[in-house]
Amino acid sequence: MKAFIYLLLFFTTIFWSVFGQNDSVKNKSVEIVFINGKTYYIHIVSQNETLEQIALAYEVSERDLLLVNRELVMGVHAGQAIKIPVLEGERTGLQVDSFIYHKVKKRQTLYFISKKYKVDIAEIIEYNPAVRDGLSVGDVLKIPRAIETDNVLKNENGLEYIYHIVRKNESLYSIAKQYDVDIEEIQKINKGLIWDVSLGQKIKIPKIVDKLKVNRDTFAESLIYTDENKFNAEYPCKEYTYDNEQFKIAVLLPFQTDRNTIIDTSKLEKGDIKFYKNTARIIEFYEGILLAVDTLRRMGLKIELNVYDTKKSEKTLREILNSEGFSETDLIIGPAYTSNLKIAAEFAKLHEINIVSPFSRSSSLLRFNPWLFQARPNKEVGYENLAQYVAIYYDQNILVYHNGMKNELDETKIFRRKLVDAVSFNKGIETVNYKEIDCSDRNAAGIEATLSVDNDNIIFVPTKNEAFVTELISKLNPLTEKYKILLFGLPEWSGFKNIEQEMFHKFQVHIFDYNYIDYSRxxxxxxxxxxREIYKNEPGNLAFQGYDIARYFLDNLEKSGAQFHNCIPKNPLFPRIKGLGLDIDFQRKDKSGGFLNYAAFILQYTKDYEFVKINTNFRKTYFYQKEWEKEEKKEHNNTKKSDKNTDDETDEGDWTKDW
Structure with missing residues (x-):
């Protein structure tokens, strides 16, 4: 029987979780009564009203209602009269629009709430002292409204101003200082204002600048992200035991369901079906994820897997992120495209959700986002591993052959810097026998003149140009009887089509890469x-990577819970996790940012006609230590330079070209 609806197999789980609830309450009371010296509203319950709806309507917590109406433990019913405690601010005449009342939801923290409403954590605690002991789901917090610097108005004299609502303990002097304006200027546009201001009073502030807003954002950012040990010091890895709870996983990938139709798998197996652009690769990656989920489910882990089609649309992604319940996700995998990843990463940071970037090579988003994991090592990691390996030959003849093009000169510069650092660290010397040669117009004799008879010739060619490599190898080939040559290249070389593989084995070509599959395992x-059994197809690299990424993070959820990022080992001797194709060695990119995978390989074409992985783990020595010895300012500058020069290569249209 022909197997139809191939895509339907995957896309039946691609959905939008949109749930709604009517929070309206009929006949809300406005009359205040006094009972035993305390102030209450008396609310008469209408048909179908719930305790949660009533609490939200009066901006109090359900716990507050239960404390003064013990009979509510038996439930609420139509016609029932219940007491609603009047908030302190209302009793003192504080204007209602001076505050926002926020109901705490699952996974929300004080930091999240402070960022959401743009107020300091200290202010939230001031008006809600009970939160010092922690937040509980359902608590209603009184949040002072942030001062809006965007709503600039004009008065009758053409002067710009905004309104400021006076808060507790504020004076005219402190307000003027806060906005960096003179007291006289405030008095001038507020007729009758001399010195005294009262709680909840609305006054005009002239000549608004962005200084206050910048200071607030900077303060909120510094609460967590400026202390290098904040997460391991204040948020240590807590002891966790899996107790049959269900973890909510979101997969955000561009399946392009609007451009792909139902498929006959018999045609698919014959290669007659073509998906829209990169859809086939996305499906392959997703298939790997599904196998990992199935494995963990059979081991007893409860997983709610929610799969979303982001297409290539920022609008679609924002709608997904803002859908009800999405903020309660425990782990996000994706999106694929850089523009969408930036949006999702900011959302994950705000809601404190671990998020995995599966494809991007750019590490720029990791800075100041401790919830972001980059699964693919960036080019700096590859060059670091290559330089460490080449440093073994520091006393031999190390050569870099390039064609004079700017991009190759940039690659050469990176390699030179990494090599000098590696030799200096490992050997304690500052010099290395190293030369850079422009081979764009050199003939065979000119290339031979750069070689050494007495030493090994270690040649690195930092180019993706197959024609240049082909011509270079043809010039070097006759020289192998006289000179010992080891050739080093880039990951793209493994995809060259017009060079005989025999030449790679003859020169024992070495490349660095991030993915290697040993089919003998x-x-x-x-x-x-x-x-093969499930999908009737052969797994490609992306299938292995989908499995490795999902398996790693699901294992960590089971072992350490949703806060597993606090439990990532910092010990440089801790071994990397060996996946089926992708090894994993996550460490923070800098002292306050997200996690970068530092696991890269050196792969070699041997004279025995094998393509093997050389067992190395340079992070145990040089690389790990150097990363954590950098000063913050130097790290910041280097990050910006390296991101600009080497990282930001993930094109919106060809993010999978190197996979």
């Missing part, structure tokens, strides 16, 4: 067998 064989 037992677990790899099992994966391939399972993949």
């Amino acid at each position: 037992y677990d790899v064989k099992n994966f391939v067998s399972k993949f």
Whole structure:
């Protein structure tokens, strides 16, 4: 029987979680009564009203209602009269629009609430002293309204101003200082205002600048992200035991369901079906995720997997992120495109959700976002590993052959810096036998003149140009009988089509890469067998990576809970996690940012016609230590330069070209 609806197999789980609830309450009371010296509203319950709706309507917590109406533990019913405690601010005549009343939801923290309403944590605690002991779901917090610097108005004299609502303990002097204006200027546009201001009073503030807003954002940012040890000091890895709870996982990928139709898998297996752009690769990656989810479910982990089609639309992504319940997600995998990833990463940071970037090579988003994980190592990591390996030959003849093009000169500069640092650190010397050669117009004799008979010739060619590599190898080939040559190249070389593989093995070509699959491994064989059984197809690299990424994070959720980022080992001797194709070694990119995968490989074409991974783990020595010894200012400058020069290569249209 032909197997139809191939895409339907995957897309039946792609959905929008949109739930609604009517929070309106009929006949809300406005009359205040006094009972035993305390102030209450008396509310008469209408048909179908719930305790939650009543609490929200009066901006109090359900706990507050239960404390003064003990009979509510038996439930509410139509016609019932219940007492509603009047908030302190209302009793003192404080204007209602001076505050926002926020009901605490699952996973929300004081930091999240302070960022949401743009107020300091200290102010929230001032008006809600009970939160010093922690937040509880359902608590209603009284949040002082942030001062809006965007709503600039004009008065009758053409002067710009906004309204400021006076808060507790504020004086005219403190308000003037806060806005960096003179007291006289405030008095001038507020007729009758001399010195005294009262709680809740609305006054005009002239000549508004953005200084206050900047200071507030800076303060909120510094609450967590400026102390290098904040997460391990104040938020240590807590002891956690999985107790049969369900974790909510969101997968955000561009399936392009609006551009792909129902597929006949018999045609798919023959190669007659073409998906829209990168959809086939996305499906392959997703298939790997599904196998990991299935594995963990069979091991007893409860998983709610929600899959969303982001298309290539920022609007679609924002609608997904803002859908009801999405902020309660425990882990986000995706999105694929850089523009969408930036939006999702900011959302995850605001809501304190761990998020995984599966494809991007740019590390710029990791800075100041401790919830972001970048699964693919950036180019700096690859060059670091390559330089560490080449540093072994520091006393030999190390050469860099390039064609004089700007991009290759940039690559050469990065390698030179990494190599000098590596030799200096490992060998304690400041010099290395190293030369850079422009081979764009050199003939065979000119290239031979750069080689050494007495030493090994370690040649690195930082180019993706297959024609240049082909010509260079043809010039070097006759020289192998006289000179010992080891050739090093870029990951793209493994995809060259017009160079005989025999030449790579003859020169024992070494490349650095981030993905390697050893098909002789037992677990790899099992994966391939399972993949064939379920999907009737051969797994590609992205299938292995989807499995490795999902398996790693699901394992961590089970082991350490939703706050597993606090439990990532910082010990440089801790071994990397060996996946089926992608090794994982997450460390913070800088002292206050997210996690970068530092696991890269050195791969070699051997004379025995094998393509093997060389077992190295340079983070245990040089790389790990150097990353954490950098000063904050130097790290910031280097990050900006490296991101600009080497990281931001993920094109919106070809993010999978190197995978």
